[in-house]
Each structure stands twice: as C-alpha cells, then as structure tokens.
Amino acid sequence: MDILTLLPFIVLIGAMFLMTRSAKKKQAAAAQMRNDMQPGTGVRTIGGMYATVKEVHDDTVLLEVAPGVHAIYAKNSIGAVLDDAEYNRIVHGDDQELDADGTVVPDDASSLTGDSDSAEVAKIDLAKGEADDAEPEDAAAKDVKKAKDESKTDGDADSK
Template identity: 60%
Template sequence: MNIVTLLPFIVLIGAMFLMTRSAKRKQHQAAQMRNELQPGSGVRTIGGMYATVKEVNDDTILVDAGPGVELLFAKNAIGAVLSDDEYNRIVHGIEHDLKADGTVVPDDASSLTETDEPAADASDDKPVDLGKKDEVEDAADTPAEAKADAAEPKKSDGEAEAK
C-alpha cells in the first residue's frame, strides 16, 4: 500500500483523538467544579435556574431557590458555579461597585478628545432659551428693519390700534 492512500485515514484518526481529548478535559473540569461545591455558593443549573447551595451530598445538592423554596438536584444538573458578584448581579440586581477595583468607564466620549482648554461648566451659565423669539425682537435684530422701527414710535400693550 502506498502512504498517500493512508494519509486521509491518519488525519481523520488524529482529528478524532484531539476532539475526544478536548471533550474529556471539559468533562473532568465540570466534575471537579461540582465536587468543590460548598454551601453558600451561587449556582446555575443546566436548566437555567439560579439558586444558592444549601447542602452538598455525594450525588445530590439541596439548593435554596427563594424564600421557603428548597429543591433537591443531582450534582450533574449544576451547570456553573457563579462568583458572588455575578450571582448578586443576576439574582438580586445588585451591580458591583466599579470604583472599588479602579475600573472606571466614562459614559461619554469626553476622554477621547483631549484639549488644553478646560471644559465650560454649563451650570455657571445662564439658562438658554430655545423657544421662538418674539417678532419684535426678530425685527430689531436685522439692521434694515431696526432703522424703520426707530422711526415709528413703539406701542405699548395699552395702545392697541382700533380698526
């Protein structure tokens, strides 16, 4: 037989060996994680339920899924052991304090554009009126109309023209 005809079979057997080795490693890590479970740990089951481990036995785990709700699961039903921060974020909605570990992410792009000038503080300025200006003020803003308005005496509210 020629080695060229055996080469595809050798490659196929090598690929199968690598895939099974990777799967065995993952199974070993999952079994080790399940064996290291301790009461008080936050877990996620393979069904997607989040709970706190209450008691660990040889093949089973008693978990607390809520006030007065205790469930008995097989150890194989535990999909992941969660860190305290992750468990509190998911179950209780408590966000981890980012300032405690020094990681701060700005909520705007101001840190991306650096200038030598300090940014003006909007709270020190007068409030800006974004509404329409009165027609009298608009007319006074243009120079040609301002001269025409200066020739006419301005009327007050009490001096309305009668037609």
C-alpha cells in the same frame, strides 16, 4: 499499500483523537467544578435557574431557590458555579459590574470626564404634546413632513 493511501485515515484518526481529548478535558473540568461546590455558593442550573447551595451530597445538591424554598437537584444539573459578585449582580440586581481583575466598572461616562455632575439627562414630557412640535431628525422624515406641508398649502389654494 501505499503511504499516500493511508495518510487520510491517519489524519482522520488524529483529528478524532484530538476532539475526544478536548471533550474529556471539558467534562473533567465540569466535574471538578461540581465537586468543589460549597454551601453558600451561588449556582446556575442547566435549565437556567439561579439558586444558593445549602448542602452537597455524593450525587445530589440541596439548593435554596427562594427564601425558605429548597429543592434537591442532581449534581450533573449544575451548569455553573458563580462567584459572589456575579451571583449578586444577576439575582439581586446589584448594578456594580466587575472587570476581570475585580475592580468596579462605572455605569456612566463620568469616569472619562472626571465630572460626576456632567451626566444630566434631558427629559421630554410627551403628555404636553412637545413631541408633535419636535422636528424630525432624519432626512427622510423631513422630506415627508415637507411634502405634507406643501400639500396642505396647495389644498388651501385650490379651495379658494
């Protein structure tokens, strides 16, 4: 048999080896993450539920899904172990987002200008009818409004 005939098979076997090796590394990392869980850690299950670890056993984990509500889950059902800041941001609604280095990310542009009072928001009260008098912002809406106004004036001239 010629080497050129065997080359596609060798490449295919090599690619399969690399793919299975990568998958095994991911599985080992996930198993290590699950084994390193400690009571008090925030987790996300593979179903998307967030909970706090209360007890860790060989194959199971006792999770507190709500204050005073406990459930037993298989360790394999834990999708991610979250750090405290991320868990509190997601579950408790803490608005402070963190960078990769752990610093707090401001939620407005005041950090760019240095002036924290410069970010005032204009509010429109729609109940008073201010929105009806407001000018349309895009060109198409202006054209439609202009055409409506012209048809009103043409209709008034025809009726006289």
